[in-house]
Amino acid sequence: MSTPVEGDALEHRGCVLQQPAPAAGGTPQFGCEPGSDWRQSMSMIKKLIGTRISLAPMTSEYADLLATWFNDLEVAIPTGDEAWQTITPDGMRERLASSQHDFLIVAHDEAGDTPIGRCLLFAVNHIDRTAMLGICLGDKRHWNRGLGGEAIELLLDYAFNLLNLNSVMLGVFAFNARAISCYRRVGFREIGHRRQARLIAGKYHDAILMDLLAEDFTGHRIRDLVGPA
Numbered sequence: 001m002s003t004p005v006e007g008d009a010l011e012h013r014g015c016v017l018q019q020p021a022p023a024a025g026g027t028p029q030f031g032c033e034p035g036s037d038w039r040q041s042m043s044m045i046k047k048l049i050g051t052r053i054s055l056a057p058m059t060s061e062y063a064d065l066l067a068t069w070f071n072d073l074e075v076a077i078p079t080g081d082e083a084w085q086t087i088t089p090d091g092m093r094e095r096l097a098s099s100q101h102d103f104l105i106v107a108h109d110e111a112g113d114t115p116i117g118r119c120l121l122f123a124v125n126h127i128d129r130t131a132m133l134g135i136c137l138g139d140k141r142h143w144n145r146g147l148g149g150e151a152i153e154l155l156l157d158y159a160f161n162l163l164n165l166n167s168v169m170l171g172v173f174a175f176n177a178r179a180i181s182c183y184r185r186v187g188f189r190e191i192g193h194r195r196q197a198r199l200i201a202g203k204y205h206d207a208i209l210m211d212l213l214a215e216d217f218t219g220h221r222i223r224d225l226v227g228p229a
């Protein structure tokens with residue numbers, strides 16, 4: 001796969017959410033004071049609209065929020081290398097400045113729109129029509145509500161029906177039963193294990209590779225937008 005060096009090293013060791021760091025000089029685009037009310041500071045531009053969540057374009061404006069999420073080890077350990085990397089708002093801003101196919105997951109609730117996580121495609125290869133998928137609900141209060149699955153379905157619709165990809169793959173640690181169950185429910189199949197992919201507290205853990213092909217994807221939101229052929 002034509003994957004950047006850093007992504008190559010990481011991609012079979014979990015559900016990696018970091019794009020390779022950009023060259024020096026990435027310019028922060030927006031700022032948000034730590035502790036400020038995210039709802040008031042963000043205008044939610046939604047690209048992919050779901051029932052209970054939508055996907056909004058990711059921008060550097062959300063760097064502080066992402067840094068907060070990825071410094072929570074309950075979130076970062078199952079996610080991947082975020083657990084040991086130094087994640088700062090400024091570092092996150094630099095990464096986001098060059099990030100593509102990257103979305104904020106926004107929950108629709110009584111109070112309005114609440115950012116609850118991030119999902120993205122990376123290692124996108126338009127020759128072989130392949131990509132890797134990463135997802136993380138940084139706000140733990142929203143785990144186990146089916147929202148992760150809904151976000152993945154929207155991202156897959158974008159991957160297969162707008163980017164015209166054919167195969168989307170992900171890596172997940174074998175200890176991450178919640179994620180594996182969620183991925184199976186949306187149609188991912190296990191295609192192999194990378195043994196002893198991660199060493200945590202003296203114990204090795206396998207990474208499970210799962211994939212989904214365009215021909216097995218049944219989502220139709222984007223197809224419905226253009227009507228019958």
Ligand SMILES: CC(C)(COP(=O)(O)OP(=O)(O)OC[C@H]1O[C@@H](n2cnc3c(N)ncnc32)[C@H](O)[C@@H]1OP(=O)(O)O)[C@@H](O)C(=O)NCCC(=O)NCCS
Nearest residue numbers: 015078136137143144145146147148149177178179181182
């Ligand atoms: C993984 C993640 C995206 C899943 O999103 P979610 O909205 O919580 O998941 P869903 O509610 O859609 O599905 C969770 C499934 O796991 C099941 N589950 C929950 N806890 C479980 C556990 N301890 N053991 C086994 N299954 C469990 C739920 O019953 C549900 O099963 P179902 O699909 O049969 O209904 C989200 O939990 C998350 O971001 N976690 C932290 C970071 C992470 O792990 N990222 C993925 C890295 S590969």
